[in-house]
Amino acid sequence: MLLQTKGICKHFGGLKAVDQVDFSIEQGKLKSIIGPNGAGKTTFFNLVSGLYKPTHGQVTFQGKDVSHASMNERSQLGITKTYQITSIFPRLSVFENVRLAAQSRVSMFNSWRKAYSYSAINNRTMEILEHVGLADQQGRTASELSHGEKRYLEIGIALATEPTILLLDEPTAGMSPAETVEATHLIRKLSNELKLTIILIEHDISVVMGISDEVMVLHEGKKLAEDTPEKISANETVQNVYLGKGAEPCSR
Amino acid sequence: MSAKQKTQETTSYKPYSWQAILEFRAMWVVLALGLVLPFVISKPLATEIMVYALFALAFNLLLGHTGIISFGHAGYLGAGAYAGAMVVYYGGVGVWVSLLAAMAGGTLVAVLIGLLAVKRKGAYFAMISLAIAQMLYFLALSPFKRWTDGEDSLKLPPLSVDFPFHIDLSDQLSLYYFVFVIVALAVLAQWRILSSPFGHALKGIRENEDRIRACGFDITRIKFLSIIYSGLFSGLAGGLLAIYLGAASITILFWMTSGIVVMQTVLGGTHTFMGPFIGTAVFLYLRNNISNYTDRWEMWVGAMFMALILLFPEGIWGTIVQKIGERRRPSAS
Ligand SMILES: Nc1ncnc2c1ncn2[C@@H]1O[C@H](COP(=O)(O)OP(=O)(O)O)[C@@H](O)[C@H]1O
Ligand SMILES: [Mg+2]
Numbered sequence: 180m181l182l183q184t185k186g187i188c189k190h191f192g193g194l195k196a197v198d199q200v201d202f203s204i205e206q207g208k209l210k211s212i213i214g215p216n217g218a219g220k221t222t223f224f225n226l227v228s229g230l231y232k233p234t235h236g237q238v239t240f241q242g243k244d245v246s247h248a249s250m251n252e253r254s255q256l257g258i259t260k261t262y263q264i265t266s267i268f269p270r271l272s273v274f275e276n277v278r279l280a281a282q283s284r285v286s287m288f289n290s291w292r293k294a295y296s297y298s299a300i301n302n303r304t305m306e307i308l309e310h311v312g313l314a315d316q317q318g319r320t321a322s323e324l325s326h327g328e329k330r331y332l333e334i335g336i337a338l339a340t341e342p343t344i345l346l347l348d349e350p351t352a353g354m355s356p357a358e359t360v361e362a363t364h365l366i367r368k369l370s371n372e373l374k375l376t377i378i379l380i381e382h383d384i385s386v387v388m389g390i391s392d393e394v395m396v397l398h399e400g401k402k403l404a405e406d407t408p409e410k411i412s413a414n415e416t417v418q419n420v421y422l423g424k425g426a427e428p429c430s431r
Numbered sequence: 432m433s434a435k436q437k438t439q440e441t442t443s444y445k446p447y448s449w450q451a452i453l454e455f456r457a458m459w460v461v462l463a464l465g466l467v468l469p470f471v472i473s474k475p476l477a478t479e480i481m482v483y484a485l486f487a488l489a490f491n492l493l494l495g496h497t498g499i500i501s502f503g504h505a506g507y508l509g510a511g512a513y514a515g516a517m518v519v520y521y522g523g524v525g526v527w528v529s530l531l532a533a534m535a536g537g538t539l540v541a542v543l544i545g546l547l548a549v550k551r552k553g554a555y556f557a558m559i560s561l562a563i564a565q566m567l568y569f570l571a572l573s574p575f576k577r578w579t580d581g582e583d584s585l586k587l588p589p590l591s592v593d594f595p596f597h598i599d600l601s602d603q604l605s606l607y608y609f610v611f612v613i614v615a616l617a618v619l620a621q622w623r624i625l626s627s628p629f630g631h632a633l634k635g636i637r638e639n640e641d642r643i644r645a646c647g648f649d650i651t652r653i654k655f656l657s658i659i660y661s662g663l664f665s666g667l668a669g670g671l672l673a674i675y676l677g678a679a680s681i682t683i684l685f686w687m688t689s690g691i692v693v694m695q696t697v698l699g700g701t702h703t704f705m706g707p708f709i710g711t712a713v714f715l716y717l718r719n720n721i722s723n724y725t726d727r728w729e730m731w732v733g734a735m736f737m738a739l740i741l742l743f744p745e746g747i748w749g750t751i752v753q754k755i756g757e758r759r760r761p762s763a764s
């Protein structure tokens with residue numbers, strides 16, 4: 180197992196946002212997490228990425244316990260997440276947004292060499308901008324991009340840190356249907372061609388079903404089910420609480 | 432642009448933004464103007480502008496480039512001035528050693544403030560730095576009076592430089608060019624630092640601290656180093672100030688020094704490189720002229736400051752850069 184959580188919990192006061200979740204993913208797989216709003220999906224990602232420390236439980240990555248490693252340490256180990264609410268460097272250029280993330284693998288304290296003189300970083304930045312379709316926008320200020328473009332930049336920044344495992348938190352949030360289809364292609368490409376291990380949080384079930392090896396369903400912080408996409412869509416409890424195909428879906 | 436060119440360009444990159452190119456040119460223009468400044472305004476005023484401009488640039492390493500608000504920069508400047516003056520006064524060393532001591536003094540205070548406050552944000556950092564600077568002020572005022580002369584400034588003998596050639600610093604024009612060359616080198620060094628991977632990481636912290644940390648940057652250590660650089664250059668400015676004044680005076684450590692550098696920096700534009708330099712020049716020029724006419728110069732300078740900020744919300748240079756950007760946008764997209 181590349182990454183594993185054991186009995187992981189995060190409590191906010193009395194609220195059990197994530198409650199006793201066991202999760203694991205093998206190298207090269209694409210696993211999705213679905214669940215209604217407030218199910219604890221983002222909180223689960225924050226536990227894996229290191230923004231939050233677990234109330235109980237453990238995160239192991241490549242066999243090592245990383246539960247107490249900070250966010251930047253986990254990023255350096257190869258765990259990177261994208262944000263549900265776009266989090267970019269607004270006044271920097273598109274190029275610089277991605278280049279900075281790529282730079283994180285090479286130099287943080289060198290105060291004398293010119294940042295743009297690292298040709299390997301520059302080339303890698305352009306490669307990633309090509310991947311996410313922003314190469315011809317490289318000179319624009321990030322804040323000027325459209326919503327959809329910002330979502331791609333979000334992914335580009337994460338890719339630039341050369342992740343071993345990539346956590347995507349609702350990458351298609353706020354995208355038009357056409358953009359969503361494109362984004363789904365991109366995720367599939369990252370998984371199949373770049374062989375990245377991916378955990379994908381999605382609200383849009385149709386996105387998840389076509390591309391996931393497995394799906395985990397969260398509900399009120401707890402793991403409700405975990406199976407192949409086909410079996411998940413056939414699962415009655417899941418249908419009742421989330422998919423809403425049953426007579427009475429849970430109230431939002 | 433032809434379609435052919437366009438396809439070729441997809442793999443090439445143009446990392447330097449127009450702002451960076453503009454700032455780089457502005458830096459050279461300002462430094463070139465510095466060569467003739469003592470023939471346009473009085474030599475002491477020109478010298479004072481250079482010293483305080485360096486101080487403001489050092490201050491802006493934190494405020495504008497890292498996003499850290501410091502209300503205690505008098506502490507770095509004062510530590511530099513006293514360290515520089517004391518090694519001359521008690522140790523009889525030369526000017527170069529004095530400037531090294533000044534940098535060490537500023538750096539030492541930066542280490543202290545860094546250790547105590549680097550993890551604090553916003554107003555908390557500002558308050559801790561203010562508290563430490565105030566503490567230095569009171570220490571210099573009375574417990575350490577034996578060494579600092581307290582309210583009487585620590586006066587220096589006439590100074591001269593012998594290496595690489597003889598410069599008589601009691602001559603006003605020689606003093607100006609001596610200060611100018613050191614300030615110019617320090618400005619270039621700061622430009623270089625900000626162009627480095629470290630400097631770019633600072634901008635990342637300023638733009639989005641959470642995301643830069645998620646990208647794997649150790650922001651505590653990066654901020655710490657940023658505070659150190661700011662202290663080092665402020666200390667150097669302090670050392671030059673002591674040489675210019677011929678004394679280390681307690682007013683340098685007074686909290687008003689910390690306030691004035693904020694005003695000078697904001698007046699020029701915090702989101703730019705040369706803004707603080709330009710803000711300092713305008714501020715000191717106005718203050719100097721107004722104080723020739725009235726003793727109530729603080730009030731007039733305050734009023735002028737407010738008028739200028741209303742006119743230039745991003746600071747004088749910052750607003751000019753912004754306007755140039757707005758003009759470019761329709762043609763660029
Ligand atoms: N920092 C926080 N402090 C307090 N409550 C939080 C915090 N973050 C999330 N929550 C709560 O935890 C629950 C799960 O939230 P979240 O993980 O964002 O859900 P999801 O991403 O599945 O929509 C929600 O009830 C939310 O209000
Ligand atoms: Mg969420």
